[in-house]
Structure formats: structure tokens, C-alpha cells
Amino acid sequence: MAFRPGVVQPGVLLLVSNYAVKHGGDVRIGLELLKKAGVLAEMKGMGKLTVNLVKEVIKSYEPNVKRRLMEEKLTGVNEWIVQKVKERGEVSSGELYKMYSEEIENPISERQFRKHVDELLASGLLNFRWSKGKKGRSRILTYPKK
Incomplete structure (x- = not known):
């Protein structure tokens, strides 16, 4: 997974990393959020990955992901x-x-x-x-x- 330079707006990485830290500290949580936000941005025809878009993804984020990630460990x-x-x-x-x-x-x-x-x-x-x-x-x- 990669984003072109300038596509990810300021604050997105901070929001995603803070969310991951608060929900178990597993970097895979943050990466999954970025991936879902990227897919959503693409579906909406947006050229940027915004903080608001990531917040939208967080609201619908699967709550069992943390448990699944912990079980994998x-x-x-x-x-x-x-x-x-x-x-x-x-x-x-x-x-x-x-x-x-x-x-x-x-x-x-x-x-x-x-x-x-x-x-x-x-x-x-x-x-x-x-x-x-x-x-x-x-x-x-x-x-x-x-």
C-alpha cells in the first residue's frame, strides 16, 4: 500500500497513529484504517485522503479487529x-x-x-x-x- 506524495493531508497520519495506540498499540490497526480510507476516497472520487474521511472510517471501523489482532499474537x-x-x-x-x-x-x-x-x-x-x-x-x- 502506498500513496502518492501530497495525497495524504496533514493530520491524517497523526489521527491514524493515535487511534492505533489507543486501541492496542498495533501498527496493523493504523495501516488497516489507512487502507480503508484510501479505498473510500477512491470510491468517492476524491484526490486527497482527508482527516474527515479517516474520521468517517473510524466511525464504522470493525470493533473486533483489535480482538482478532490480539488473538493472532x-x-x-x-x-x-x-x-x-x-x-x-x-x-x-x-x-x-x-x-x-x-x-x-x-x-x-x-x-x-x-x-x-x-x-x-x-x-x-x-x-x-x-x-x-x-x-x-x-x-x-x-x-x-x-
Whole structure:
């Protein structure tokens, strides 16, 4: 992707880079915004990529892009956790660890596993709700719909 000199108006790159920083810091978010804005400018027959055009793209920007980009970066335990929760729909954290320890040859400790789950919850890649179990409260993990 490239733009001819003078096509991108002042302020466009600052707007796009600030948006990318505020939404995860991934440069691919900014590049995707520029690409969509370029396509829109072409469709509208505009010779310039303006701040207003980029703002229009931002308003309609797919909110799941950040999640998709974050998921692409997942590795190891985090990748395994997200994949299993997606497959199951919902699962308790204890049940998930049991599955993990049975499937993986050298599993990490349950405490380390909970830290990974906590990171995924904090990042928004997973959701949870509390449920009363036999031994107290349990976190039921789910994959966000949107």
C-alpha cells in the first residue's frame, strides 16, 4: 500500500497513529484504517485522503479487529485457553485446567494457569461470570460474542 506524495493531508497520519495506540498499540490497526480510507476516497472520487474521511472510517471501523489482532499474537498456554473456550462455548476455569493438565505433557501449575486466564480476561479476549459450585464460587469462562 502506498500513496502518492501530497495525497495524504496533514493530520491524517497523526489521527491514524493515535487511534492505533489507543486501541492496542498495533501498527496493523493504523495501516488497516489507512487502507480503508484510501479505498473510500477512491470510491468517492476524491484526490486527497482527508482527516474527515479517516474520521468517517473510524466511525464504522470493525470493533473486533483489535480482538482478532490480539488473538493472532497468542502463543502457548494463552492460545490453548482461548481455543478451548471457543470450542466449548463456556467452561469453568477449574474444568479447563483439568482438561489442560490431561492434554498437555508438562503442564504448568494451576496457579500459573490462573494467571494466564486473568491476563486473557483483563485483555478482553475472554469474559466470565461467577457461578456457585460445590466448593464455592467458580468462574465460568466464555468467549465474547462481539
